[in-house]
Amino acid sequence: MNSPDNTPYSEALANTLIDRTIREKIVLVSVAMQGDTDDDVEASLDELSLLVDTAGADEVARMIQRRDSPDHTWYIGKGKAEELKELCLALDADTVVFDNELSPAQQFNLEKLLGRTAIDRTAVILDIFGQNAHTMEGKAQVELALLRYRLPRLRRGAKAKLSQQRGGVGARFGGGETKIEVDRRRIMRRINKLERELADLAETRALQRQGRRRSGLASVAIVGYTNAGKSTLLNRLTQSGVLTEDRLFATLDPTTRRLALPGGEPVLLTDTVGFIRRLPHGLVESFKGTLEVAALADYLVHVVDASASDPEGQIAAVHTVLREIAAAEVPELLVFNKADLAVDAAKQLVHDHPGSVAVSAVTGEGTDEFLRTLSDRLRAMSTVYELVVPYDRGDVLASIHREGEVVSTTDGASEWTIRARLSDASAGRLGEFVVDDDSVVRTAIDSEQVMP
Missing domain, CATH: 3.40.50.11060 (GTPase HflX, N-terminal domain)
Structure with a gap:
C-alpha cells in the first residue's frame, strides 16, 4: 500500500x-x-x-x-x-x-x-x-x-x-509539495483506489453478514463513547482476549464473538470503534463500512462511562453519530460501566434512565443482570412460532433448541408440537415444519412482556 x-x-x-x-x-x-x-x-x-x-x-x-x-x-x-x-x-x-x-x-x-x-x-x-x-x-x-x-x-x-x-x-x-497539480492528481488517484478497495471489502462483509443471518443468530452491536469500556465488556462476556487499553480509540477494527444468553439462545456480539464529540465527518465517511454494523444490528448495547465528568453529554454525542450512520432507530440498552469506580453516580444514572443497568466490566459486577435484561429485550422482539416435528427428525428438534428458545413442547402420536421463539431466518429455514401463519404470535404485542 x-x-x-x-x-x-x-x-x-x-x-x-x-x-x-x-x-x-x-x-x-x-x-x-x-x-x-x-x-x-x-x-x-x-x-x-x-x-x-x-x-x-x-x-x-x-x-x-x-x-x-x-x-x-x-x-x-x-x-x-x-x-x-x-x-x-x-x-x-x-x-x-x-x-x-x-x-x-x-x-x-x-x-x-x-x-x-x-x-x-x-x-x-x-x-x-x-x-x-x-x-x-x-x-x-x-x-x-x-x-x-x-x-x-x-x-x-x-x-x-x-x-x-x-x-x-x-x-x-503541514505544508504540501511544490508540484501541487501533480500531487493533487496522485492523491485523487489514491483516493479513488482506496474507495474501490473499501467497496470490495464492504461486499465481502455483506456476504459474511448474509451467512450470519442464515445462522439465525441475533446481532448485537456494542457502541459507546471512546474509552467507555466496550472491549473490556466484550472480553468479560466472551473471554475473547480483545486488546484493551486505558486510552482513547484503542479499538478501531470491529470484533465479533458468539455469546450464549441466560436462556441458552446464542447471539453475535460485535465490538465497534468508539465515538467522540464532533467526530470528524471524513472519518465517519471513511469508516461507514465498519460503522454500518451498528445500523444493521438487531439491538445496540450502548456502553457509558459512569465515572465520566459528563456522561449525559457522551450519551448525546453517541446518539448524534448514530443518527449520522442511520442507526438511530435501532433499539438500545443503556449500560453504565465502571460502576466500581463511581457507585453513587452509576445508581443515579440508572435511576435517571429507567430500564438501564449498571455494570463493572473489570470486576464482573452487574453482568448477570445485564445479560438477563438483554435476553428479555431480545425475547420481547422475537416471534413465537408453532412447529410440528416428526419423532424421526431429531435433527430439526436440535436446530430449534440451538437457534431459538423453546416455549413449550407437546408430545403427539407421531410428532412433537413445539412453540418456540425464532428469528425470521430460522423460521424460514424450518418453514416446512411451521404451522400456518395464523398461529404465529408476536410477543411484543403483549405489553406485559415488553421491557421498558
Whole structure:
C-alpha cells in the first residue's frame, strides 16, 4: 500500500509517528462562540488535552477567546494571534492545536504568523487513528480520511514535501509539495483506489453478514463513547482476549464473538470503534463500512462511562453519530460501566434512565443482570412460532433448541408440537415444519412482556 508520494504506507506511517522519547509541547486554543458556557469550553479543552496526550504530546498552555464569529484570516483575532505567537515563543511550543475546525487558509495563515505547525481537533483525531490502525481495512480507512483532509490543504509553492520531513502530532497536516497539480492528481488517484478497495471489502462483509443471518443468530452491536469500556465488556462476556487499553480509540477494527444468553439462545456480539464529540465527518465517511454494523444490528448495547465528568453529554454525542450512520432507530440498552469506580453516580444514572443497568466490566459486577435484561429485550422482539416435528427428525428438534428458545413442547402420536421463539431466518429455514401463519404470535404485542 503506497502513500501519495510513492512511499509504502506502513513506512510513511512510521515516518510520521511521534517520537515517544521526546514529547512535543502543545498549546491548546479554543474560540468560544455565543451559547458556549465556560464549563463547556473547559470540558472540551480537557478532552482535547486527553487526545493530545494519546497522540504522544504534552499540553503546556491553553488560550481561550470569546468571539461572536471566527476571524476569516486566523480564526482568532489578530491581536490574540500575536499574543499566541509570544506565548509559543516563551514556552518553546512545537505545535498549536485548535479545538475548532480550521479552514485550509486559516491553517496556512496561522503557521505563517506563528512560525510553527497549527492544526485542529480533526487532525489530532486522525493522527491517533493513524497510530492505531492495524488491519488492512483499518489502514485503508484511515489513509482515505487522511488524504481527504490533506487534499484541500496542498499549498502552492510550499517547499516541504507533504510533511513527510517533519515529525510530531501535526506531521501529517503541514505544508504540501511544490508540484501541487501533480500531487493533487496522485492523491485523487489514491483516493479513488482506496474507495474501490473499501467497496470490495464492504461486499465481502455483506456476504459474511448474509451467512450470519442464515445462522439465525441475533446481532448485537456494542457502541459507546471512546474509552467507555466496550472491549473490556466484550472480553468479560466472551473471554475473547480483545486488546484493551486505558486510552482513547484503542479499538478501531470491529470484533465479533458468539455469546450464549441466560436462556441458552446464542447471539453475535460485535465490538465497534468508539465515538467522540464532533467526530470528524471524513472519518465517519471513511469508516461507514465498519460503522454500518451498528445500523444493521438487531439491538445496540450502548456502553457509558459512569465515572465520566459528563456522561449525559457522551450519551448525546453517541446518539448524534448514530443518527449520522442511520442507526438511530435501532433499539438500545443503556449500560453504565465502571460502576466500581463511581457507585453513587452509576445508581443515579440508572435511576435517571429507567430500564438501564449498571455494570463493572473489570470486576464482573452487574453482568448477570445485564445479560438477563438483554435476553428479555431480545425475547420481547422475537416471534413465537408453532412447529410440528416428526419423532424421526431429531435433527430439526436440535436446530430449534440451538437457534431459538423453546416455549413449550407437546408430545403427539407421531410428532412433537413445539412453540418456540425464532428469528425470521430460522423460521424460514424450518418453514416446512411451521404451522400456518395464523398461529404465529408476536410477543411484543403483549405489553406485559415488553421491557421498558
